[in-house]
Amino acid sequence: MTNFSLKTEKKDGIFIIRSNGYLDEKGGAILFEALQKALPEGYQKYILDLTESPVINSQGIAQIIEISEIIVDEKSGELAFVGLSELTSGVFKMVGLLQMGEAYPSEADAIAIMSN
């Protein structure tokens, strides 16, 4: 059995989601739920920190694409990905997720750019 959990934090007007564990269909659903809670609060900037989720499967990817579309296309918001492993970075590039959000090595880097 795999465990997935996530933590959220609101910092400088940015909504940060930190995931932990294998991001599969269930993990993706938990992620989606967290985003849906944040949307009514009017956040426009989001950081998805995937440092502790080095493996994301196809269904997890599908959920992240949906989340990205909501943030970027529907809400005209900004999205940043942090801590992408070599594998997830390759996958994100292949499916076009890096066109939806910028990748940063650390949360601090992402916050610095997004806060400007």
Next chain:
Amino acid sequence: MDPVKEFFADLKSPDPSIRFSVLSRIEDLAWDEQQQAALRKLIDDEKDPGIRFHMQKVLARLDQSDKDFATASEIDALLRQDTRDELALALMLESVKRADAHLITSSLRRVGWQNFSSQLLPSVLKFLKKFGSFEDSPAIEMLCRHHDPRVLSAAIEALEKIAPDSLKALIVPLLVNPNFGIRSRAVRLLHRWDPNEALRHFESMLFSQIESEKQSALFHAFFFPFDQIEKLLLRFISVEKDAELIKKAGLLFMANPHGQSPARLLEVRQACVGEKFKLIDGILKGVLTSLYQARIVQATPEQMMEILENHYRQKRLKLFVERYSISLHSEDVELRFKAAVKLCDLVRYRVPEAVATIEAYLKGEENSELKNRVSEYLKGCRPADETVQMPIPAAVEEKKPADLLNSIDAENFARVFTYAQSNFKDLSVDHQISMLKAIEQFGRKNHAELPGRALKSDNSQVLAAAIDCLSKIDADALLPFLPQLIKHSSDEVRESAIRVFALFDKGQAIALVEKMISSIQPVQRKHAILCCGHFDFQSVSHLVLKAVRIEGDPENQQQLKSLLLASADEELFYKVYADFKACNTSKKALYEEICNRMADLISSGENPINKQKLYEIAIQKLEEEEKCKAQRDAYRLEKIQEIRRDTENKTEADHGLLRFALLAYSIGAIITAVIWFGFLAPDSRKTSRPAKNQVKAGKTVRAVVVKGKVIGFEPEKRVVIVENSLENGKVYRISLNSEFPSVPETGSNFSAQVKPIKSGQEVIAEIITAF
């Protein structure tokens, strides 16, 4: 790489779809003045109006000092102008406040936005995807038949959001669209209501002869449930030769780790050599790392690899012993002998199952002559420490190399080999075979000269042994001989040769096996089935299932059963069960037996599933399939392929030859050419006959693949001169169309499909597609 530099590199791609797609990632890039100037220069060079418009839009956005929202009244005013500024409108539609969106949509409807230019439509459709409603769907539906793939793509995206059900009626035109990106997107949509047929379309794209079609299939593969496409991807990486495509498919395995995939990947890896072996090994290790990182398994990748390799060895040995055990019961004395020899050879490697099987067989063999032959052969196969030792060790030392030919071991190998090198021709057939087996077991690449000589033997057993031997110690040395060996009169030799050929070109080797499987001679079919056993199962599973359907020989049926049971899993069970239900002949009993045995294996395996549940799911799957069949007529793969063929008839390219040409470039033209023209090429009499519906006066245009270095270019005429490495350096003078933003320079690589216009010392040609 610097993102701006990467962006510029992609913008120089000859593929317009790549140039267009990179534009969308421009927004977040930081541009300095020099880079903006470079972008302006690229706009001047861009021939495609759609891309040029989008580039201008990007530049205009960069020129805007602040990002003000466009108001509904501003946009409305712009829309009312007869000669409106399209660039300004596109930019404004990107910066609309949600509260104004409904007013802007009304304005757009009033002016009939669907009649806007092809350049502007993607921007409007992007806006409607975000703010449009069901009311806009009829107009968007119309654009789902637009000739411009960018408009079409944006229309599909918008409709998918606003009225996804409307896409159902559009599936046929989308599936026959010449743009592979649109086709693969259509396949993804089809998966929503007919997954099985969608997977057949996906399979057809994945195994296409055109690289960009395969690229599209792989891109969309992430949107299919992995368990439904895993077997196809395994077959894909097994037969594919392009390293980049294999790596892309590998990402799917690594991102979707599960307990069974490492064993399957290991099987594929073991059927490869050289660079391909390393590639699959990298994927396998990546999957093991993912399993560990995702905490699906506790064992480290290294521990897992060790377990897997042991498990694989056991599985192959079991399959091997089982396969030849079946032939030990053959009525044909020679076949029994050959099977016994194969099992004896395993005794050399101390395989206990082989020892037990051969000993039990010898006890029951009634033909005394055969029994003696096998016993004699077996003696030479027993490892030295298992044979009865002479009381005085010195006596062994005194033995001449010629006397040791029946008992070669690691210690005396070098001595016997030196002797055999000078006397090989004079040795008996049995001794020649013994020597070759010993080289296979103890030899290295520097021993390859002797088996190389044996390839000229008239004796098929010696030949087969030489092939087996060389395939282990120096497979490359076999390459020049493969064309002859593959058409050898002996089935045994052919089987060995195909097995080796598969290491270099599995796709063509499988095609050869498929031909043999349809042979009217049971012995040929038997060798084809044995060949299947040497390949990784996923690459030939479709052939094995096909063989069961047509095979009438009981021994061959048993071999097929053994192959299926060795790779039993749920998916295979459902396929066999479907064949069982469709079978109306006496073969039903065979199917029933395979299903039962397979269900037993699955229900007692590592991830057991209840036997009854397994049958219930199989029945349910068949019922779902029946329901879908009724509505499938319009978009059935074969139907869609027929429509595509009709459309493409104007330019008749020999796709088989095209594929051949690409293969020839990568593995050595002569060998592939001989194999292609000797065995796989369609009958030229058939292909040269004009199609029924062909235009009467129309001259058939044959496309040619040109791949090689650019040796000259004339930028002002947009002409490039290329030496075609696929035709021994024949020179092509090729006119380029607007797909090429700039003419490739001397020394750069070039690869494209072209239409020859005039032959001569130089072939004058026009470009069709760049690869």
